[in-house]
Amino acid sequence: MVEAEVWQLYRDMLRSRLFEEAVTDLWEKGKISGELHLGTGEEAIIAGVVSQLEEGDAMAVDHRGTPPFIMRGIDPVLILLEFLGHSKGLCAGKGGHMHLFSKEHLAASSGIVGSSGPAATGFALALKYQKQKKIAVAFFGEGAMNQGMMLESMNLASVWNLPVLFVCKDNDWAVSTVTNNVTGGKLIDRAKGFGIEGYEVDGTDVEAVWKVVNEAISKLRNNDGPQFIHAHCVHMEGHFLGDPLLRYHRNPTMLVEAADSLKQYAGESLDEVFLLLRKIGGQLKKKFDPLVVTQKKLKDNAERLKQIEEEVTKEIEQVVYKTLEIFKGGVKDD
Amino acid sequence: MTKMGFAQAIVSAIEQAMAEDENVIIMGEDVHVLRIPKLLPKPNLFIRFGKERVKYTPISESGFVGAAVTAAMAGLRPIVEVLFADFLGVTMDAILNHAAKISFFSGNKWNVPLVIRTACGGGYGDAGQHEQSLWGWLAHIPGLSIVVPSNPADAGGLMLSSIYEDNPVIYFEHKMLADYWLDYMGSGGRTTVSFDVPEKGLEGEVPDKWESIPLGKLNKIKGGNDITLISVGVGVHRSIEAANILEEKGISAEVLDLRCVAPLDIEGLKKSVSKTEAVLIVDEDYKNFGLSGEICAILLEEGLSFKYGRVCTENTIPYSRELEDQALPNTKRIIDKAVNIVKK
Numbered sequence: 090m091v092e093a094e095v096w097q098l099y100r101d102m103l104r105s106r107l108f109e110e111a112v113t114d115l116w117e118k119g120k121i122s123g124e125l126h127l128g129t130g131e132e133a134i135i136a137g138v139v140s141q142l143e144e145g146d147a148m149a150v151d152h153r154g155t156p157p158f159i160m161r162g163i164d165p166v167l168i169l170l171e172f173l174g175h176s177k178g179l180c181a182g183k184g185g186h187m188h189l190f191s192k193e194h195l196a197a198s199s200g201i202v203g204s205s206g207p208a209a210t211g212f213a214l215a216l217k218y219q220k221q222k223k224i225a226v227a228f229f230g231e232g233a234m235n236q237g238m239m240l241e242s243m244n245l246a247s248v249w250n251l252p253v254l255f256v257c258k259d260n261d262w263a264v265s266t267v268t269n270n271v272t273g274g275k276l277i278d279r280a281k282g283f284g285i286e287g288y289e290v291d292g293t294d295v296e297a298v299w300k301v302v303n304e305a306i307s308k309l310r311n312n313d314g315p316q317f318i319h320a321h322c323v324h325m326e327g328h329f330l331g332d333p334l335l336r337y338h339r340n341p342t343m344l345v346e347a348a349d350s351l352k353q354y355a356g357e358s359l360d361e362v363f364l365l366l367r368k369i370g371g372q373l374k375k376k377f378d379p380l381v382v383t384q385k386k387l388k389d390n391a392e393r394l395k396q397i398e399e400e401v402t403k404e405i406e407q408v409v410y411k412t413l414e415i416f417k418g419g420v421k422d423d
Numbered sequence: 424m425t426k427m428g429f430a431q432a433i434v435s436a437i438e439q440a441m442a443e444d445e446n447v448i449i450m451g452e453d454v455h456v457l458r459i460p461k462l463l464p465k466p467n468l469f470i471r472f473g474k475e476r477v478k479y480t481p482i483s484e485s486g487f488v489g490a491a492v493t494a495a496m497a498g499l500r501p502i503v504e505v506l507f508a509d510f511l512g513v514t515m516d517a518i519l520n521h522a523a524k525i526s527f528f529s530g531n532k533w534n535v536p537l538v539i540r541t542a543c544g545g546g547y548g549d550a551g552q553h554e555q556s557l558w559g560w561l562a563h564i565p566g567l568s569i570v571v572p573s574n575p576a577d578a579g580g581l582m583l584s585s586i587y588e589d590n591p592v593i594y595f596e597h598k599m600l601a602d603y604w605l606d607y608m609g610s611g612g613r614t615t616v617s618f619d620v621p622e623k624g625l626e627g628e629v630p631d632k633w634e635s636i637p638l639g640k641l642n643k644i645k646g647g648n649d650i651t652l653i654s655v656g657v658g659v660h661r662s663i664e665a666a667n668i669l670e671e672k673g674i675s676a677e678v679l680d681l682r683c684v685a686p687l688d689i690e691g692l693k694k695s696v697s698k699t700e701a702v703l704i705v706d707e708d709y710k711n712f713g714l715s716g717e718i719c720a721i722l723l724e725e726g727l728s729f730k731y732g733r734v735c736t737e738n739t740i741p742y743s744r745e746l747e748d749q750a751l752p753n754t755k756r757i758i759d760k761a762v763n764i765v766k767k
């Protein structure tokens with residue numbers, strides 16, 4: 090891997106991060122409705138994969154679709170308009186952040202946990218049938234590895250020798266459940282059980298991700314069957330914006346009050362709840378932030394880092410400005 | 424009598440049943456902490472009853488709902504939580520081919536005393552994979568009871584009867600009524616968003632000790648002579664609001680809260696409709712092949728003649744709040760349709 094590529098990956102990640110920060114701001118102002126699951130913290134995994142996709146490759150994503158859609162080169166203005174529920178948005182304001190679709194990029198999302206497995210498998214089936222020599226990626230969390238449809242699709246991809254890259258972004262949590270507490274065995278062993286080769290990697294290190302994905306993708310393009318990436322990461326904003334566990338973490342007096350009101354029930358299960366409330370903060374450490382990790386690697390060229398930051402900041406400001414200009418005209422503006 | 428929130432009433436009725444009967448257990452995703460935003464409203468069942476009776480699960484809905492069916496057959500009374508009605512799609516085999524069929528196939532010798540508790544409904548901009556109602560879709564299947572409460576007193580009483588019912592019940596908890604759900608999914612702690620929450624559904628008087636409300640008995644909320652508005656869940660509140668405005672327009676509307684989609688209170692429906700001879704069904708579930716058409720068919724089979732109309736969700740629920748407001752049954756649509764029917 091050449092150094093130039095790390096710089097490009099850094100730029101991809103930063104674009105996604107700053108875009109999602111702008112999204113957060115609009116969500117907090119009440120301009121974006123419903124839940125909002127950010128991909129902040131998993132940018133290194135997404136960049137390491139999406140940067141190696143070619144035209145014609147397919148992508149099935151979960152409820153954290155923003156970074157993969159941004160990095161795939163889909164117009165951020167269209168994505169932001171979609172989040173604002175505008176008729177000129179990527180999906181005419183009908184899908185919102187959990188249901189992004191771009192037919193020309195063969196990119197599809199779903200809010201149903203586990204569904205990206207079968208989705209990528211079907212894309213790969215069609216691409217292979219059409220002799221296109223293209224691949225399909227499935228992005229999903231470790232929680233989705235307990236969903237039947239995910240495991241069924243791994244078997245299908247294996248037995249039909251389909252070019253599917255299964256990318257498991259493991260942040261240890263599924264909403265407020267620590268996944269280890271509800272998961273038997275090791276995830277990589279599950280993939281192996283289906284005859285799928287697996288790679289375990291630090292998902293905060295974009296270079297490391299890029300390298301294993303590069304190897305896996307060359308095997309896919311060589312028709313060697315599906316591949317499994319198990320990448321570890323954190324979510325900087327918890328499960329979704331306004332995550333109640335993080336609200337407790339950020340407001341310790343709430344925790345004290347809760348502890349007080351529950352004193353009457355001592356016991357194992359009370360301890361477990363408080364352990365969770367304490368544990369959630371662990372992921373917020375800067376050392377797990379893939380952007381910080383990459384900045385460290387590139388710190389010798391501070392000037393270039395600064396330049397990229399300025400360029401990307403400007404780009405995202407422009408995106409927000411353009412989006413709000415269109416938005417001002419009203420949702421049904423034609 | 425005390426005051427209670429809708430969600431709190433459900434939890435409180437479950438708490439009463441769990442204290443009475445050791446065979447009542449809970450399972451589902453995040454059941455240990457789901458109620459945290461409102462400062463662990465008392466009682467947090469996980470803390471009170473411990474992890475053997477309140478079991479948090481992996482994201483394996485088809486597996487744990489399927490397992491709950493046979494756990495019920497083996498003597499437990501499980502309450503399984505499937506976070507949202509939309510995800511019942513993942514569990515459908517356990518419901519359709521097992522829970523609903525065991526009693527019949529066994530010659531009524533083996534029952535499935537199972538409650539599936541699930542949150543439903545829209546109005547906060549989360550789009551059609553998280554906001555569906557689907558009670559009509561489920562009521563299509565013989566062997567299931569379908570409960571859709573609209574206020575705290577009914578929510579608790581119907582939960583108690585659902586738990587003690589010997590056959591499977593699907594219990595819908597509307598997110599516009601359950602404060603913690605709306606906080607969780609809608610506001611996320613923000614004060615910059617607002618929702619059309621029906622006050623009377625959100626909080627209300629409840630009995631000091633829960634008593635079962637029989638399944639399949641509707642509740643007449645308001646009397647009237649010119650038209651019968653029939654609904655469940657949040658639709659009941661939209662109907663009352665519409666009925667009050669219709670009153671000003673000189674139209675006297677009766678409002679019925681079905682409380683259960685299955686079994687349907689056919690006698691109660693007949694009584695009202697034979698008086699008003701006009702029916703408007705307000706259904707947040709889909710229009711085609713659903714509750715609204717079914718009630719019409721039953722009343723015709725019963726030999727009644729009446730004017731008829733319906734206000735339902737007709738298509739996939741869009742994400743945009745503006746589009747969503749038009750897609751879900753709203754007060755204006757109800758009023759317009761009612762006026763239209765009465766004037767026919």
Ligand SMILES: Cc1ncc(C[n+]2csc(CCOP(=O)(O)OP(=O)(O)O)c2C)c(N)n1
Binds near residue numbers: 264452
């Ligand atoms: C079938 C289904 N069940 C439950 C949910 C609710 N839900 C949304 S995200 C999520 C956690 C997913 O965990 P994981 O796959 O690890 O992804 P992460 O959110 O951690 O990125 C759950 C339970 C859902 N959307 N779909």
Ligand SMILES: [Mg+2]
Binds near residue numbers: 262
């Ligand atoms: Mg996870």
